[in-house]
Amino acid sequence: MLCITNNKLVLDEYKNTLNIEYYDIPLKDILIKTRDKIHEHYKLLTHPLSGSIKPGETPYKTIFIEKGNKLDMDSVILIENCINMCNNFEIIDKSKYLNPEKSIQDFEIIDLSLAKSALSSIH
Amino acid sequence: MVKEIERAGIPVVHLCTVVPISLTVGANRIVPAIAIPYPLGNPAVSMEEEKVIRRNICEKALVALTTEVTEQTVFE
Amino acid sequence: MAKLKVVHYLNQFFAQIGGEEMAHIAPELRQGVVGPGLAFNQAFGDEAEIVATVICGDSYFNENLEDAKAKVLEMVKSQNPDIFVAGPAFNAGRYGVACGTMAELIKNELNIPVVSGMYIENPGADMFKQAVYMISTRDSATGMRDAAPKMAALALKLAKGEKVGSSAEDFYIPNGTRVNFFEEERGSKRAVNMLLKKLGGKPFVTEFPMPDFDRVEPNPAIKDITKAKIAIVTSGGIVPKGNPDRIESSSAQKYGKYDIEGLTDLTEASHETAHGGYDPVYANQDSDRVIPVDVLREFESQGKIGSLHRYFYTTTGNGTSVASSKAFAEEFSAELRNDGVDAVILTST
């Protein structure tokens, strides 16, 4: 299993126990990274648009994938749809958050919690 | 994209690695290809053998273009 | 306030000139109302009136397309109208295409509000529903009394610059743009009603047609492939070495058109891929792995196909449809058609 994330909190929490690729890039680029992996025969384990917080609103995204031996077509279709969905939302500039430090922390925590919720199912 | 070409009145054959995607995007004549990074080749074999593979797929494409279809059809 | 000036477009049949035997007549301009125009004038009331009617035979229009378009446009323009209304065409296919063609042209050229109307299965509906507002009508002229007031009302709305409601409120054929409105029943009640119809085998209308499943009818097969001119299109991002047009690696905002005249083989030195969605190594080594120029040249020289089109088109679209890939596919498809291309081989990674 491989975890792709741009959330430092997820990295800190799991760096010793999980296989993690951390990138300091925007949410949509995490989806694109994931798409590239899917074309290398990874399969999606978690939904790319996990959480009801809109793509423009939270900057964080953590996705779990797993290496397979062939292209997983369901994953290809799902990731493409999700990347398209991202285009429907205005991206909010992080510095514009009312209380940037607190908000960013909240988003990190929520993304971590979604990841934890997925992991509790995976294990 | 395939639908817009078809809509313009030009018969089109879609050589596509992921047949379900091709079905989803609305292609009517579909020929399955080899793999995402090399739909019409295979680096594991020699250049000559690869060309044979490519020729086969292209032959199928011509068959598809000359076959009347009424619904989405995959030419295996 | 002066009434808004309307020009109405009719075919030979609705202008009461004759049926199929008169379908050859060339465009003609008459002052005032003809035939169904009366129903429109009633519906327009004090706000607008038909000042002139342009009539053209359906065969003439479709067989002399460019000439007919130019003539009808000129006639409409001469009246300096505020509104253009075409049809309704009901289920008459060639008439529907003519109505759609003229409505779109006049909207673009004269920049005035246009409205047409036809039965949803009229081929003109699919072709033009996204370009112009088209009222959904019954499949025969018995629907005139129903259609004319709806067309007139929407035309007035457009002319006055009022906000157009959803297709369900303003009765036009759904055009892909989603518009909110308040229904009479709440959603759960509508769901129960829809389920009861579905269970009873009765017709029901979904409020949200699944978008990926709109289909285009397959075109007829190529009769003689040995004479056909074949073009290559790819979403695999193949570009000349160095990517001269800077096609983006993902969600490309443009497409490339490249000359392959005289080329019999693509090589590591000549071409590469701009696609960011897959491992580019293999396509960069030999782009024939994505667009089979070498094999098609072989077929060309063996007489298996007529010819390979001089240009290929490339995008980095990722297979699924996005609005922009659709838009430029429309653009280059028209180009391909004008260049006399008989068939397309589209390759995707």
Next chain:
Amino acid sequence: MKLELGYILIKDIQFSNVSKVENGTLFVNQDEIKALVLEDENIASCELDLARPGESIRITPVKDVIEPRVKVEGTGSIFPGTLNKVETVGNGKTHVLKGCAVVTAGKVVGFQEGIIDMVGEGAKYTPFSQLNNLVLVMNPVDGLKPHEHEKSLRMAGLKVAAHIGELARNLTPCETEVFETPSISEGIKMYPNLPRVAYVQMLQSQGLLHDTYVYGVDAKQTLSTLIYPTEIMDGAIISGNCVSACDKNTTYHHLNNPVVHDLFAEHGKTLNFVCTILTNENVFLMDKERSSDWSAKLSEMLGLDGVIISQEGFGNPDTDLIMNCKKIEAKGVKTVIITDEYAGRDGKSQSLADADAAADAVVTGGNANEVVVLPKLDKVIGSLDWVDTCAGGFDGSLAKDGTITVEIQAITGATNELGFNKLSAR
């Protein structure tokens, strides 16, 4: 199982020394309510306010909306497994204070959203503009973690609603309504010729701030299961979901689930409303496969002819919705699904994260990206601070003249996916 709902109609709400209901007016003692809320040591302060239909008031950011109810006959008590002990509800008699609600507001996280306007353009989009609302604005003690904070607000709302519900215990209802679900075998005998219909309700269950509880059990740890529809009317399902204001199902929505009510309205006439199937919306794709397999399997076991499937939330649940639809249709059971759309501000984009040809009967709650301008209102309960950065708000949303330009996704309940509203799109 049979439940009688007795409605006591509330037309006004007032603060008073004594909490009581008299002649359609709900009187609330502020100190009593505050003391109740402050029993929770995680809550540092609590302000109460009132908002009535037509008043120039904006409530934001809204967390939950709850209708006060009390069980007067039958087993169990309101909100079983969360507020009260876990005993089966849904039978006997329940009194409802109809026309009022407890609204919990206050920031849980930095970006929280949700607007209820009591008047003007925004009021058209939220059903809660029609209610006499008791609003609780609560602030947590310093350093409280988001999940503890969420839990405190959730429980405070339930506690206050149940407390106010108690005021209805000895009142005589203005109207009553009876809902009865026969056992499977009785139902077959009673309605041999009617189509057998169930309601498949998908519950938000993705994780922190995205949770729903069934008799106190976190829905993400459940397999798809069966429940009597009347159990839901007694608070068997409560909301712990704070995000996606327009299409989150508040506890009020659960108590008054419109699909349940509209299926009961046809029960025994045009269809046989067999039961409700509860399923979830997890993040892990294998969970989705399992849960939708189970809802399809249950549909098959129950010998259903048709189902209505409802959704909660954005993005991820689209996949559950389509899986449920596809798999249930594959069992030969006809489906209608209820969803909403994110078609972009211009309405032109592909608007579901997932789609399938099997979903040929769809009811939509509208395009959540559509933009509205909300007027300046005289009073704000809560805080407008968040507006520029909410989902559907954007930089500069809050204009100098006090108007707010937002997508309707910022409005609580605007595009509800239970079909609570009349809003739709084409």
